[in-house]
Amino acid sequence: MTTFTPTPQKPWRASKRERGFDFAILLGGFLASYLLVALTPMKGKLAYFALFFISYALLAALLKGLTRGSAAAKDALVSSLVVVGAVVTVIPIGSILLTVLQKGLPGISFGLFTHDMALATPTDPLSNGGLLHAITGTLTLVALALIMSVPIGILTALYLTEIKGRFTGPIRFLVQAMSGVPSIVAGLFILSAVLYPITKAYSGLMGALSLTILMIPTIARTSEEVLNLIPNELREAGTALGGTQWRTVAMIVLPAAKSGLITAIILGVARIAGETAPILLLTGGGDKVNPNAFNGPMGSLPYYIWKSFNAGSPEAITRAWAGLLVLLGIVLILFTSARFLGTRKISR
Amino acid sequence: MSTPNLVIPSPREITTEPRRSDKVFRGVVTGGGLSSLLILGLIAVFLGYRGFEVLRQEGFGFIMNSDWSITTDDAGNVVESHFGLAAMLVGTILCSLVAVVIAVPISIFSALFLNFYSPNWLKKLLIAIIDMMAAFPSILFGIWGFLVLMPSVEYWAKLIHRYLGFIPIFDMQVPVFTRSPFVAGVVLAIMIIPIITSVSREVFAQAPLDRIQAAYALGATRWAMIKAVVIPYGRSGVIGGAMLGLGRAMGETVAVFTVLNIVFQVNWHMLLGAGGNVASLIILKFGDASPYEIKALMAAGLVLFLLTLVVNASANFIVKRTGKSGR
Numbered sequence: 001m002t003t004f005t006p007t008p009q010k011p012w013r014a015s016k017r018e019r020g021f022d023f024a025i026l027l028g029g030f031l032a033s034y035l036l037v038a039l040t041p042m043k044g045k046l047a048y049f050a051l052f053f054i055s056y057a058l059l060a061a062l063l064k065g066l067t068r069g070s071a072a073a074k075d076a077l078v079s080s081l082v083v084v085g086a087v088v089t090v091i092p093i094g095s096i097l098l099t100v101l102q103k104g105l106p107g108i109s110f111g112l113f114t115h116d117m118a119l120a121t122p123t124d125p126l127s128n129g130g131l132l133h134a135i136t137g138t139l140t141l142v143a144l145a146l147i148m149s150v151p152i153g154i155l156t157a158l159y160l161t162e163i164k165g166r167f168t169g170p171i172r173f174l175v176q177a178m179s180g181v182p183s184i185v186a187g188l189f190i191l192s193a194v195l196y197p198i199t200k201a202y203s204g205l206m207g208a209l210s211l212t213i214l215m216i217p218t219i220a221r222t223s224e225e226v227l228n229l230i231p232n233e234l235r236e237a238g239t240a241l242g243g244t245q246w247r248t249v250a251m252i253v254l255p256a257a258k259s260g261l262i263t264a265i266i267l268g269v270a271r272i273a274g275e276t277a278p279i280l281l282l283t284g285g286g287d288k289v290n291p292n293a294f295n296g297p298m299g300s301l302p303y304y305i306w307k308s309f310n311a312g313s314p315e316a317i318t319r320a321w322a323g324l325l326v327l328l329g330i331v332l333i334l335f336t337s338a339r340f341l342g343t344r345k346i347s348r
Numbered sequence: 349m350s351t352p353n354l355v356i357p358s359p360r361e362i363t364t365e366p367r368r369s370d371k372v373f374r375g376v377v378t379g380g381g382l383s384s385l386l387i388l389g390l391i392a393v394f395l396g397y398r399g400f401e402v403l404r405q406e407g408f409g410f411i412m413n414s415d416w417s418i419t420t421d422d423a424g425n426v427v428e429s430h431f432g433l434a435a436m437l438v439g440t441i442l443c444s445l446v447a448v449v450i451a452v453p454i455s456i457f458s459a460l461f462l463n464f465y466s467p468n469w470l471k472k473l474l475i476a477i478i479d480m481m482a483a484f485p486s487i488l489f490g491i492w493g494f495l496v497l498m499p500s501v502e503y504w505a506k507l508i509h510r511y512l513g514f515i516p517i518f519d520m521q522v523p524v525f526t527r528s529p530f531v532a533g534v535v536l537a538i539m540i541i542p543i544i545t546s547v548s549r550e551v552f553a554q555a556p557l558d559r560i561q562a563a564y565a566l567g568a569t570r571w572a573m574i575k576a577v578v579i580p581y582g583r584s585g586v587i588g589g590a591m592l593g594l595g596r597a598m599g600e601t602v603a604v605f606t607v608l609n610i611v612f613q614v615n616w617h618m619l620l621g622a623g624g625n626v627a628s629l630i631i632l633k634f635g636d637a638s639p640y641e642i643k644a645l646m647a648a649g650l651v652l653f654l655l656t657l658v659v660n661a662s663a664n665f666i667v668k669r670t671g672k673s674g675r
Contacts, residue, residue, distance in 0.1 A: 046500070075569035082465050085457020086474065089545060092538045093481045096492050155380020163377055167385075173664065174384045180592070180660030181653065182599025183486075184627045185391065188649040193394040213387060220384070245366070246373035267483075274485020277601035277627070281634060302487050306602070309491055317495075324488055335483050339476060 021063060029056030053084050100325050107322030116299070118288035122308040122316035131323055133289045134304035137204065138330075140293050141283070141300055142269055144208035145215055150265055152212075153219030157264075160220075161227040162235075162249055172224075179217035186213040187278030195282065202284025204293030207300070210278035218268040226260030227253065259341045266338035270331050276302040301327045391653060399647025402640075406431055410647060416612050416629075418641050431644040433651060435614045439529060439624025440652075443604060444597035446533025446618055451541045452590050458541075459548035464570060464578070475549075482542035490606035493535035498607060501531045505619045520620040527609035529623035535607050536600060540593035547589030547667065551582040588667030595659040599652065601627035626652045 014022070032055035037047050057080035065073030112130040120129025159165065160172055190210040199206065230253055238248030254261070279285075284297025285307065301323055308319040366374070396403075403410055413432025421427050458478075462471050502525045509525070512518045555578045563573040604625045610632055611622035630645050630652075637645060 046504075071569050071572060075571040078571040078574070079465065082457045082461040085454050086461040086466070088454050089458040089478060089541055090474070092497075092541075093477055095496065096484065096488065099492055099496050100488070152380050152383050155377050156384060159377045159381030163374055163381070165378060165381075167378075167381065171381050171384060173661070174388055176664045177657055177660050178384050178388055180595045180599070180656050180663075181388075181391070182601065182627055182656055184601040184630055185395070185599070185649050185653045185656075188630065188646055189391045189394055192398040192646055193390060196398075213391075216384065216387070244370045244373075246369045249373070270483045274487060276485065276487040277631060280602075280631060302485065305487055305491070309606075320491060324491065327485060328488060331483055331485065332480065335480050339479075 025056060025059045025063060028059045029053075032059070053080065056080055057084075097328075100321065100328055103318065103321035104323075104325030107318040108325065112322060116288045117304070122311040122319055123313040124315065126315055126318060131301065131304050131319075131326065133287060133299040134301045134323065135326070136289050136291070137283070137286075137298045137300040137303075138273060138327075140204050140291075140298065141208050141211060141279075142273060144205060144293055145211035145272060146265065146269065148208070148212040149215040149219055149268065153216045153264070153268070154223050154261065156216070156220040157223035157227055158249065160224045162245070162253070175217050175220050178213075179221065181213065182277075183210075183214055183275050184277040184281070186210045187281040189213070190278070191281055201295075202282060202297050203295055204283055204290070204298035207279050207283040207298065208293065210282055211272040211275060214275060214278075215268040215272050218271045219264050222264035222267055223257075223261055226257050226264060229260070230256050263338045263341045266334050266341070270334040270338065273331055273334070274302055274327050276306060279303050280306060301330075388657075392650070395646050395650035395653060398643055399650050402431055402644040402647045403650075405429075411437060411651065414612055414614050416633075416644075418638065418644075420638055426638070426640045429640065429644075431641075431647075433626060433629075433648055435612050436610075436624040436626045436629050436648070437651070437655075438614050438616065439608075439610075440598055440626050440655075442529045442616065442618055443532045443536060443608070443623060443625060444594050446530060447536035447540055447597045448590055448594050450534060450537035451544055451593060452586075454537075455541050455544035455548055455589070455593075456586060459545050459552055460574060460578075462545075462549050463552045464574065475546075478542045478545055482546070486539065486600060486603045487606075489535055489539050490603035493531070493538075493603060494606045497535060497538075498527075498531055501534050502526060505530050509619050517616060517618055520617045522620070524621040525619060526621045527607060527623075528619050528621040529608065529615075530618045532604050532608040532623060532625070533618065535603055536597040539600065539603060540597055543596060544586075544589045544593045547592060548582065548586045551585030551589070551667070552578050555581045584666050584669055588663045588665075588669075591659055591663030591666065595656045595663060598659065599627060599656045601631055604628050605631050626655075 029052050033048055033051035036051045036055070057077055060080055061073045061077040064076040107126055109126070111127060112132075113135070114132060115128075115130035116133035117129040117131075118133075156171065156175060160168055160175075187210045190206055190213075194209060195202070195206050234252050234256060235248055238252045239245075243251065279300055279302050283300060283303060285303040286297035286299045288299075290296050290298050305320045305323040305327065308316045308323065406413075409432055411433050413430065414435035415430040415432050418429040418431075419427045458474075462474055466474065505525045505528060508518055508530075509520065509523070559577045559581075560573060563577050568576065605628040608623045608625055608628060609621050610624055610628055612624070613622065615622045615624070626648055630648060633641060633645060
């Protein structure tokens with residue numbers, strides 16, 4: 001008697017024949033795009049790229065259509081379109097990161113972080129001056145904006161999740177509307193409401209006030225999502241132990257949501273660190289380190305980049321790219337740490 | 349016989365009245381919660397108050413005319429002034445529409461890819477990258493757009509003009525392709541793709557699984573399933589996401605200012621290098637504006653504020669109708 005062991009079957013796997021077809025289509029796409037570029041007046045990288053995708057999609061659709069009918073043909077066409085969509089979304093990100101690294105790195109030196117621009121102009125050689133004033137300015141602005149926006153943002157989130165009063169619907173709506181306020185409008189508002197009638201001078205505080213307006217909605221919405229994730233049993237346990245609502249929120253809910261709230265704050269900082277328009281209107285953009293946010297113009301990274309970019313000479317443009325590289329580095333570090341913390345939203 | 353001296357303890361008072369600490373807490377939190385109302389109200393009030401004089405002088409001409417000129421005598425008094433936003437408003441709408449038209453199909457396709465086509469590890473990576481892109485500073489998009497993107501976009505504009513020039517909006521009298529609304533629109537499209545993608549992705553992810561599986565069980569291909577289940581379910585969410593992107597594009601300042609040539613003349617030809625943008629106008633004129641012109645800029649800011657508020661509010665309304673709201 002012969003034993004017969006059936007080999008395991010995986011019918012969902014693409015068969016050798018199908019994989020061969022896929023490879024042939026890919027090859028055909030390359031070939032068709034190469035021939036079309038060579039034979040027609042369409043030239044350049046764009047032509048290669050577009051023609052490759054078009055010919056690949058058409059070939060795949062044609063083959064599927066011949067073997068499996070029109071429904072499969074449409075499916076194949078959409079599968080390639082969808083990949084094109086994802087690729088087109090990612091290309092600009094790659095291009096931006098690459099350009100900033102490529103053009104910014106030559107401008108980065110140790111002196112950049114130890115000098116300010118008090119004795120230099122953007123068009124000077126790169127060894128003169130640096131962006132110390134811009135970094136300290138941005139840090140001051142962000143710190144001031146944090147002091148003002150964190151309490152308001154978290155209180156708003158607490159109102160939406162803990163109190164759930166009469167205004168919950170309208171406030172949620174208004175916070176969303178507020179997140180769409182253009183940054184320039186926030187700048188104009190501080191200009192009209194604080195700078196002209198009260199202080200009458202550019203200062204870091206004015207910039208920080210406008211950044212606060214832009215930061216509150218980000219913090220409020222992210223914190224609301226985090227607080228909603230706190231299990232209700234914790235609140236009930238707090239009340240059952242005889243805690244008042246204040247004690248429950250302060251001793252149980254907020255500590256439980258701590259890392260999520262930090263994520264919310266970091267995302268808020270990432271949102272405003274590179275904000276340019278209100279800074280241009282309000283801070284006056286000084287060229288030397290100014291530790292006093294309440295008096296005198298204050299430089300910041302976006303202002304430094306803007307000023308160097310508009311100066312236009314090759315040195316100035318390199319300065320702008322170096323500034324962008326530093327700014328992007330700060331934003332990316334903040335964003336990565338927010339994501340890292342955000343993966344465990346509820347800490348013990 | 350004496351009756352025993354009965355001591356009846358008074359019942360403990362049971363109350364639902366919150367303690368004082370709770371009253372203070374609730375008051376403070378409610379106050380904080382109402383701050384968004386306060387801030388939005390104050391923005392409208394102050395911009396309206398500063399811009400009132402100009403708005404009254406110009407009336408509806410402020411949004412219907414397109415001159416922007418001010419003449420002052422030596423003492424700095426205003427002799428004659430004309431403020432009209434029509435060209436800027438048309439430009440703002442044109443740029444943002446170009447951006448949305450380019451961004452929406454790309455975003456929908458990439459959201460579909462993320463939800464239904466991509467392997468899991470790639471999905472996580474792409475979501476992280478796309479969210480990160482949403483946090484890029486706008487000045488970065490502006491400078492990158494000006495120095496890197498603009499040459500290629502001008503080339504695309506020339507191609508479009510050559511082959512599709514018979515369509516009125518692609519037509520132009522003088523062939524000037526530099527710094528056109530089309531260029532600004534492409535830069536804005538790149539800025540709003542992450543926003544629309546993440547809203548669409550969240551909406552598509554909520555498409556009911558039982559219906560998806562039912563479609564597959566009936567023998568549908570992936571595209572047939574998407575067409576029958578996901579798109580009808582997510583349609584209004586995607587429209588809402590597109591409007592959120594539109595609102596963002598309308599309010600964008602620095603990125604548009606660096607790539608757009610601002611001209612005070614209504615221009616609907618999107619490939620022609622003469623556009624307008626309310627936010628960029630404010631940056632352009634602010635530097636050397638007289639006090640009276642500042643008032644006009646405040647009024648322009650008010651118009652922009654109301655415009656974006658309406659667009660955003662309707663976007664949020666539409667997104668919310670599909671269930672949980674997006675970003």
